[in-house]
Amino acid sequence: MTDPDREHRRDPDRRRLDEVFGDVLPETTSDERDAGAPERDRDSWYQENRPPHHE
Structure with a gap:
């Protein structure tokens, strides 16, 4: 059997x-x-996100 109060606390x-x-x-x-x-x-992805100081 499950405790209804425990089940209610699980969601939050x-x-x-x-x-x-x-x-x-x-x-x-x-x-x-x-x-x-x-x-x-x-x-x-790496080319698009390369920092400016690496160009």
Whole structure:
């Protein structure tokens, strides 16, 4: 048997953990996502976010 008060407290605790640590797990798994979506160049993120003093 579950304690109703404990179940009621769990939701705010979970909400607080998500606020502090964020949502760690994605909403969908890799097998649920479109496998045919084009993947960007591996270095493009680094090139777009390179600090100005590295140019």
